[in-house]
Amino acid sequence: MRFITLTTDFGSKDWFVGTMKGVILGIAPRATVVDITHEVPPGDIRAGAFALLAAFRYFPTRTVHVVVVDPGVGSARQAIAVQTVNYFFVGPDNGVLSWALARENVKSIRRLENEKCFRHPVSRTFHGRDVFAPVAAHLSKGFTFAKLGRELKNPVPLPWPRPRKTGDALHGEIVYIDHFGNAITNIDIRSLKSGKTRAVRVFAGRKVVCGLADFYQAVPPGKPVAVFGSSGFLEIAVNGASAAQHFKLRVGDGVTVRPH
């Protein structure tokens, strides 16, 4: 089977995603195309990078992950494909693939230069349809990776904001707010791996103070709680409500974990 995932900022209001699928199915009629999300905020490379990071591992090996969050479409930015031990990735060279690639064993990165793999004429404003979708379809059918174009040694990086330690405290930040209003941080479970994991207090923007628990309903309705969420990161939640709304949390807000 041939699996292709799509992560974009195209929204669901227009025909953009549908036409990408049309192009894919014209080349690879047996492909199964799965939407990760199309609601990445327009041009928000970090949000797209985080969605890919949170999702890519859950797909069968050899899945082709396509990410189109591409404010520089048509400009001089490169279009690339990446082959790792487990997957293929296709997208603009603007850092949107970085956080996922940091978890993978990268074998090769190629520029998308082979025009035989494109849909023609190539629009200057919609490479999702004319470049990324057809390249993904060809890769899903076994197209030779090295024939896509020249190798790229130094893709544009998107640095992961690493948490810092000061004494007993671990300082991180909110990197994503999800649909439920849970505020996901950059603090992963390994950073807190110790006998004391349970005995911590979490502070977000001086406004939220809560303990760590295993699940949302471990605290009474309306109360805040920190949990290690399904993407492997510490998140700040409110049982039955939106932590982001309740405490006016935003991406970039500081979060501190201290022993209790």
Add this chain to the structure above:
Amino acid sequence: MRFITLTTDFGSKDWFVGTMKGVILGIAPRATVVDITHEVPPGDIRAGAFALLAAFRYFPTRTVHVVVVDPGVGSARQAIAVQTVNYFFVGPDNGVLSWALARENVKSIRRLENEKCFRHPVSRTFHGRDVFAPVAAHLSKGFTFAKLGRELKNPVPLPWPRPRKTGDALHGEIVYIDHFGNAITNIDIRSLKSGKTRAVRVFAGRKVVCGLADFYQAVPPGKPVAVFGSSGFLEIAVNGASAAQHFKLRVGDGVTVRPH
């Protein structure tokens, strides 16, 4: 063919639904996964139950219907699967399956206890991905239902609000507001089955008074009308506009049908 439907409150902004599909396709690569909706309001068990009720019958027999509206995820609530004469259902034991099951001939209800059917490690906050999706995938491939876990005799019920009769009048309530702003009630077509079906007046919250017709454009634009909608229930609509907005109708508002 193997059909799996998904009804959740996960929204479309994040990667939650995508990762469920990735897990399903890793186990059952030939499955066809169909979204019913992912816009159930967060934690709204009744809205999820109604969406499933309105949709499940339109799928081929042996379809596996997965419903994840699960505010109690990670707590002591059970996870269950249900086999009926026609379908499989998978979800939390919180009543969200009740209204669909009431229309089906239930053969067996099992707790989801067989960890061989789960994805590991099992997150405490995302059973959609780690429990419900893989169980559904295994069921779609013919996994023996009885091996899922122990039988459950008394699942958590969600009582259907039955309309009441007083004299000539039938009193019901609004149970769902759809995308068009139509206010769907709990009054089904059988409750009104009589020679007088046409000669009724419908009152909603004392604010809307309208007659019964066959379709929306049976009244002039901007005028209210009651129709028996596609889900089999009486609904209050406004031709070309949102009845819910126009008349400030809400779920739970009373509706009365009287002979005219």
Add this chain to the structure above:
Amino acid sequence: MRFITLTTDFGSKDWFVGTMKGVILGIAPRATVVDITHEVPPGDIRAGAFALLAAFRYFPTRTVHVVVVDPGVGSARQAIAVQTVNYFFVGPDNGVLSWALARENVKSIRRLENEKCFRHPVSRTFHGRDVFAPVAAHLSKGFTFAKLGRELKNPVPLPWPRPRKTGDALHGEIVYIDHFGNAITNIDIRSLKSGKTRAVRVFAGRKVVCGLADFYQAVPPGKPVAVFGSSGFLEIAVNGASAAQHFKLRVGDGVTVRPH
């Protein structure tokens, strides 16, 4: 392979689209169903017609395109199917197919009258599920087109608003606002085909004045630019922002292109 696309105003909140897919898969279990969009504004025939126009060509030949923007459902309006040299189209006879058909070589238009192709009982308010979806499924399996019903000679037209010339100036209008806030006009690239294409100024509603470029980032962030977008029409954009919001542009607003 059997491809069916869906373009509707059903939204994603309810079960409407899901049940259409259930009905399709019950008849054509191997069909691949692709969503173009379900976010056409309720009853907005022009927006639906434009989405179809922008999308239909990108699908493999013999794809069945289903469009359900159908405010007159249940009334006397006809339901039709159209066979062109490349595709099938299925929808209400209210003009929503017009703009796509104007680009196709139409072979035959039939009324949907053959009740063997319907799902029964046929709801008066949801022909998407009971008429259009099953007809599309049957067509995707090779059902004889002529058996759908009587031929229709004069479908309801939706006139395309043609740009007008006065002297050197070309006057058009905004026909669609996309997810990014780009304002798409009715001026296609052929109208401006000349040596002077680059040397034009575009005026929208007297408020926006900008030049023509190849891509969005050809101007500094926050600045307006006109580009020939991926659907082949001139569009007014703002680099990194929503032109529609920034300049309060609406569908129907006048746009003028003048030599510079």
